[in-house]
Ligand code: NDP
């Protein structure tokens with residue numbers, strides 16, 4: 001029996017993880033589940049999977065959690081420290097599915113004790129990827145990629161020796177605006193941006209998919225996960241989201257992983273790794289799908305992708321700033337404060353402001369990376385309130 005903890009259990013990836021665990025109750029024992037403020041939902045999840053501990057990050061949600069758990073024998077806790085402690089509790093396997101760089105600290109708590117970490121939270125690798133991977137190597141933690149493209153690469157890499165890999169290719173659906181003109185994209189609404197054609201996901205990553213910043217973050221995620229050079233990672237738009245990732249070997253062989261666009265496939269792979277378990281996701285019926293198409297990404301209509309590649313190539317804290325500014329920008333867009341094209345514009349302006357202030361040196365440790373994250377967020381907020389970025 002494997003003990004597991006789910007960070008971000010009330011989210012989209014969290015719910016898919018819970019679904020799999022509920023189907024395999026004899027295989028998994030749940031140590032802790034966490035959320036931000038959705039206390040009643042979290043209590044229900046905790047009861048469903050028989051967790052020992054449930055934690056909300058927001059202290060104001062504690063009473064609601066405590067009441068919802070009454071009589072269950074499940075421990076309740078709240079606050080940022082309690083979140084880190086939940087991750088530090090002995091569980092063999094931890095799903096890191098909090099959204100945003102705020103997930104870095106609790107995920108590090110699991111890394112520090114050498115756990116197997118199924119990593120969905122890409123922002124924490126973009127914020128502090130080198131430090132994160134270095135600590136994982138030092139503690140003997142195993143990092144399993146949950147993000148579908150990276151999980152695909154992880155599976156395909158098994159087909160050959162690491163030194164024989166020429167490049168990897170991450171596919172991108174292209175998001176809801178793939179076929180839109182630049183003028184149409186300029187006036188995209190929140191509802192339109194949230195409507196992903198293939199995947200059902202949380203709001204932040206859905207907006208990132210619409211700007212294609214998601215693929216930019218994934219580029220940086222792949223760089224750290226697989227220790228590649230920036231030039232060895234390519235992006236390919238593939239609207240059907242069936243081929244998730246490809247690895248090209250030196251002899252010209254290209255090995256890909258395919259599957260229905262259902263996160264329960266990569267999550268099941270990580271849950272059972274190095275074995276496999278039965279998965280409930282729809283089976284791939286290629287005769288039914290018939291056409292798989294591919295096209296080059298367009299960085300003119302989707303400038304966020306180019307910004308992310310530039311940040312990766314610049315190195316140091318540029319990806320940290322990129323991620324922090326993007327989180328602020330996506331929040332502002334969802335709040336109706338800025339228009340869709342201002343998301344990428346704000347990220348670019350924040351990167352420029354951070355360059356001027358000499359903020360882009362390599363952070364010495366996780367705390368230093370979080371300090372840069374913090375400053376970058378306030379730079380982005382200042383730019384927002386100064387209206388320095390044209391809101392269209
Ligand atoms: P959701 O928004 O659906 O869920 C986020 C989870 O994190 C919720 O449990 C939420 O709690 C919790 N959370 C949010 N903010 C905080 C905070 N400040 N402190 C503690 N917990 C917090 O996100 P997704 O499941 O879509 O995504 C999770 C991560 O996985 C992201 O990094 C995303 O990029 C990545 N990912 C997601 C995929 C998907 O298919 N959804 C695919 C690949 C990667 P509450 O419910 O209380 O708000």
Ligand code: MG
Pocket residue numbers: 147148149218
């Ligand atoms: Mg992905």
